[in-house]
Every structure is written in structure tokens, then in C-alpha cells.
Amino acid sequence: MAVYKKIAFIGAGAMAEAMISGLIANKLASPEQIIAANRMNTKRLLELQRKYEIKISASAADAVSEAEILILAMKPKDAEDALHSIRDAIHKQHLIISVLAGISTDHISTLLHTDAPVIRAMPNTSAAIGYSATGLAAGKYAEEQHVKQAEELFNCIGTTTCLKEESLHAVTGLAGSGPAYVYYLVEAMQQAASSLNLSETEARDLIAQTLLGAAHMLKMSDEHPLLLRQKVTSPGGTTEAGIQMLDHFKVKEAIESCVKRAAQRSEELGRMYTPPSSEGIV
Numbered sequence: 001m002a003v004y005k006k007i008a009f010i011g012a013g014a015m016a017e018a019m020i021s022g023l024i025a026n027k028l029a030s031p032e033q034i035i036a037a038n039r040m041n042t043k044r045l046l047e048l049q050r051k052y053e054i055k056i057s058a059s060a061a062d063a064v065s066e067a068e069i070l071i072l073a074m075k076p077k078d079a080e081d082a083l084h085s086i087r088d089a090i091h092k093q094h095l096i097i098s099v100l101a102g103i104s105t106d107h108i109s110t111l112l113h114t115d116a117p118v119i120r121a122m123p124n125t126s127a128a129i130g131y132s133a134t135g136l137a138a139g140k141y142a143e144e145q146h147v148k149q150a151e152e153l154f155n156c157i158g159t160t161t162c163l164k165e166e167s168l169h170a171v172t173g174l175a176g177s178g179p180a181y182v183y184y185l186v187e188a189m190q191q192a193a194s195s196l197n198l199s200e201t202e203a204r205d206l207i208a209q210t211l212l213g214a215a216h217m218l219k220m221s222d223e224h225p226l227l228l229r230q231k232v233t234s235p236g237g238t239t240e241a242g243i244q245m246l247d248h249f250k251v252k253e254a255i256e257s258c259v260k261r262a263a264q265r266s267e268e269l270g271r272m273y274t275p276p277s278s279e280g281i282v
């Protein structure tokens, strides 16, 4: 991406920070090319300014006027107010990238009264360390060059998969929320380790390295996860005994329901914050 592009974050919360820190660390943007605005939380903006040396603005519309690329990063429930507040500052040359769960590109175009290109993205918080798994979909006004720009941006903070927009609900349930499921698993493993008299530090290192090893194995090997699992599982051994407990508590079914419910929630959020009159709701 051309180095002169300025990026405005409208909404300066957890996801915006993960992206800001990833973009700076991976040198896609320098701190002075990034400007952040939120609703009225000056303390939060000052904290981001101190930590990353980015620019901040008390006015979201002013931030938009300064930038070529906009990242919409407020909660879905705040989208309507936020987009109304920046509507007059938007022009056709802006590339608008939304990371909002559930909200369609058509709805964003409608709220902004614009035919500027809109890209919908679903990253995750691993963006902060360059490991996001991001799903990307182009809105109806976005052209190939806009998708390329967005891909370039998200490739700097992880991997990018381009999909049809309706698939973004599934991406949200799987990868957007995904890190939380893994941390949930880690919490449970840590509790077990503690009752088995391992210290928190010992357990954390062992768990992190175990997850890292399994994740690398999945990336590097073509083998099905079932086969990889079987290689760990000696007949009559420890793993088999452990997995029997997972089956007993129906953990596989629980995880499947978890991902499906999160994807369904993304669809619900889209419906909740999109008036029935909006065209082409995805």
C-alpha cells in the first residue's frame, strides 16, 4: 500500500487497538498516518496516543476528513449514531472498511448516503501480534483495487481470506470470536494444572507451547485433525482416558453449538440494527 495513505479509526476500543498496534509493528503505517476518534472518551484516546504515538481527534468527522482509509470499529449498536456523525465528511475517494459484526455493507452505504467503496472485514484480536485470521468481503461499490488495498492492509496483521459477504457471519462465529474460545480452553487447562500442583507460570508456558505446536502442525501438515489426534492417542493410554471425559461431557457438540450460535448472533445483530427498509441486507 502506498505509504502516504492516512488511516482513521472511528471507534478506538479493543479491536481498533489490536489493529493499530499490528499496523505499526508491521510497518504498514507509521504512527503519524493513523488517527483515532471515539465517542467522547478522551482518556482512552490519550492512552492510545501515549502508547502508539498516533494522532487523535475529538471529532470523528475531522478524523475522516484527514484520512483516505476509514476503519469503522464501533459496536454495531453505535453504528447508526457514529455513521451519521461522519456522513458529511465522506467522499467517493474514501475507502471504508468496516469490522462491525453482522452489519452489511449495503446498510453502511445507506447510513452514510454514499457510493464510496465499502469493504466488510472480520479480523480478530490476534491482529495485535500479526496473527489475525481475517475474512474479507467487497460491498457493491468496491472494485478490485479496493479489495487489493484492504487485503494488503490485513495481510500485514495476519492472513486474509476473501469470501462472499453472506459467509462473514460464519467467519465471525469461527475466527472473529475464535480467540475467546481458545482462551476459555486455556482457563480450563490452567484450573486443572493448578489442582495438579503445577504453578501458574509452569502451566502457562506448557499450555502456550502445546497450543503453538498443535497450531503449527495444523498449518504445516496435510493430515486431517482426526489423524493428528490419533497419533497422540495410544490405545489404553493417557490421551484416550482424557478424551473419554471430553466425549462424556459432549465437548465436541458444545463447541459446534458455540460456533454456530456465535454465527447466528452475527446474523441477529445485522437484523437488529438494520431497518427493514434497507436494500440488499446480507
Ligand SMILES: NC(=O)C1=CN([C@@H]2O[C@H](COP(=O)(O)OP(=O)(O)OC[C@H]3O[C@@H](n4cnc5c(N)ncnc54)[C@H](O)[C@@H]3O)[C@@H](O)[C@H]2O)C=CC1
Pocket (backbone or CB within 6 Å): 010, 011, 012, 013, 014, 015, 016, 037, 038, 039, 040, 041, 044, 060, 073, 074, 075, 076, 078, 081, 082, 083, 085, 099, 100, 101, 122, 123, 124, 125, 176, 177
Ligand atoms: N473485539 C474483538 O475481538 C472483535 C471486534 N470486532 C468488531 O469491532 C467492533 C468494535 O469492537 P470492540 O473494539 O471490541 O469494542 P469496544 O467497545 O472496545 O470499542 C468500541 C469503540 O467505539 C467507540 N464509539 C462508540 N460510539 C461511537 C461513536 N458514535 N463515534 C465514534 N466512536 C464511537 C467507543 O467509544 C469505543 O472506543 C465491533 O463492531 C465488533 O463487532 C470484530 C472482530 C473482533
Ligand SMILES: O=C(O)[C@@H]1CCC=N1
Pocket (backbone or CB within 6 Å): 101, 172, 176, 177
Ligand atoms: O463478540 C463480538 O461481538 C465481537 C465480534 C467478534 C469478536 N468480538
